[in-house]
């Protein structure tokens with residue numbers, strides 16, 4: 001109950017916070033203006049001066065541009081918390097750290113050790129905090145404050161108990177309408193999540209949790225946390241974030257910038273493989289087979305098959321003389337070339353050189369003994385230019401692209417018999433497909449494995465030069481900083497990296513994406529239960545230090561080659577250096593939805609985790625049975641349109657119709673037919689909704705989606721407010 005006095009006190013509290021927030025934004029503006037002025041100054045100087053001067057200026061310009069981008073990205077909800085400590089200290093927590101012109105701290109970065117208490121303190125374990133205050137801002141205006149008192153007596157003693165407020169920052173955040181883009185949770189990170197976010201960088205951390213427990217959110221916040229605490233290391237090597245689909249990446253793409261980080265590479269597995277256009281689909285059986293680790297040997301054998309020895313010695317005429325391409329010479333030259341350990345396409349040059357030398361020797365032996373070095377060079381050139389010899393050398397060591405290697409492997413039975421000899425005939429028959437067949441998801445790790453063994457094709461663009469600055473370059477960058485001053489915005493490492501040639505002036509993200517052999521400082525994998533053992537090999541290659549954050553839910557697995565039990569996948573990859581944490585509270589789904597989803601998952605024997613919902617909502621689940629398939633889509637579309645139009649009249653929100661794969665087209669038609677102006681309804685197959693969320697999810701014909709139980713579990717757990725089930729067939733066990 002509020003009386004007038006407490007209302008007035010609350011208003012004063014709000015006003016006081018508004019002053020603080022105004023000062024913070026003023027400082028943000030100053031810092032941004034200063035960076036803008038410096039950038040303008042550099043640009044005014046134009047492209048004059050020595051190449052070295054220009055290079056320095058370019059490097060500074062990019063760094064100021066990055067800094068301005070970072071400052072722009074933290075504008076929304078710059079400050080969201082305040083901590084009152086028992087020693088009388090008070091500080092504000094926000095997206096980035098800010099200090100005043102005299103370096104006195106104004107705002108503490110949420111990732112700094114001092115801010116941890118904001119997330120970790122509890123009444124039982126206050127850690128020196130007497131009150132934690134959440135600030136809600138809209139634009140630059142403070143619209144609400146909410147106090148979380150951890151030590152009432154101390155608070156009273158300190159005279160801070162006037163104007164306390166409490167609305168439930170978490171519940172307010174959870175109740176917000178969905179926009180189709182993920183928001184950050186930096187203001188309301190919960191203790192079990194905070195422990196994951198701040199776990200050490202080394203080794204692999206697996207985070208298992210049911211739907212909506214914040215795995216994606218936590219993974220992104222952890223990436224931002226690690227980049228802040230291990231800036232030097234991770235700025236140079238970058239952080240790789242792997243998501244399940246482009247749509248998912250769009251959904252999360254502004255979370256990291258809003259947390260003050262712009263340096264991560266977000267992509268899908270397919271995005272890591274240059275040549276892959278994935279349009280094909282294949283059966284679960286084939287996908288499972290292609291995901292097996294033994295496929296690495298199959299690809300290796302296929303590459304080895306390109307190093308052939310002719311059936312018999314071959315004679316070739318050069319300028320009226322005969323040389324013999326001997327099987328024994330070919331074998332020896334191949335062994336030597338292989339011993340160098342270079343990829344197939346690169347090693348071809350060593351093989352060819354060796355063979356040309358052997359054939360030149362044969363010519364020398366046939367000619368007079370007084371021939372000198374110059375004559376030898378000429379003879380060598382004759383051998384190299386001989387067309388029949390070139391053809392023979394190519395046949396013995398054929399350069400090949402990863403895509404061509406796989407096309408041949410899967411379309412030529414004799415090749416499969418040779419390369420996949422450890423598989424049985426039925427398995428090899430499964431792998432066989434026409435040479436013109438498009439690539440599939442399961443081909444991606446195989447293409448990458450092939451690229452690793454083959455290397456670049458002759459004539460490929462050279463790789464990006466090493467990004468690591470040498471000590472000398474670092475020293476130079478430090479001296480440049482000493483002379484010109486970097487205002488703390490620029491580190492010597494990043495300046496040195498940027499001053500290396502034009503190629504390396506690109507951001508780490510750009511350089512990493514251009515270079516297939518780039519190794520990252522840390523890799524974050526979302527929906528990690530979907531990855532096959534071959535896909536894991538692909539990621540491990542990209543992070544030899546094996547520093548991984550792996551988030552997923554084995555109960556949601558859809559891929560036949562995915563993980564159903566973490567130790568089975570992780571032990572072979574990480575040995576003792578992985579650990580698992582569990583998240584157990586769902587911040588997305590209301591309690592009634594969680595109950596329905598868990599009942600289904602248990603009946604379908606999915607390996608579900610413990611799951612409690614953070615919120616109870618009335619009327620969160622509704623089921624509509626219809627007569628016959630014809631009525632199915634029209635009913636689903638009508639139910640969806642009704643919700644969409646109600647929401648369009650209110651605060652807005654997202655409605656999705658989630659259907660079995662075979663019904664996507666008819667669902668789109670039905671939704672278009674019953675569309676209401678200004679009220680959008682999305683149509684997705686269950687698989688497409690992985691990782692996404694909507695205010696209302698209309699799940700159509702669960703029995704058909706449940707052909708893959710993990711898919712239905714995903715579909716049922718997408719809504720933040722209401723689950724509508726529309727069905728003609730009998731409901732699957734657990735839902736009935």
Ligand SMILES: Nc1ncnc2c1ncn2[C@@H]1O[C@H](COP(=O)(O)OP(=O)(O)OP(=O)(O)O)[C@@H](O)[C@H]1O
Pocket residue numbers: 170173174183184185188189190193209210211212213214215216217218553556587588690691692693717
């Ligand atoms: N501490 C929190 N405060 C506010 N919102 C949160 C918190 N944790 C999670 N959420 C919200 O809960 C929703 C679900 O989070 P997220 O998508 O990260 O879950 P998930 O575990 O990855 O789910 P799924 O397994 O279904 O992909 C998101 O809207 C997220 O912003």
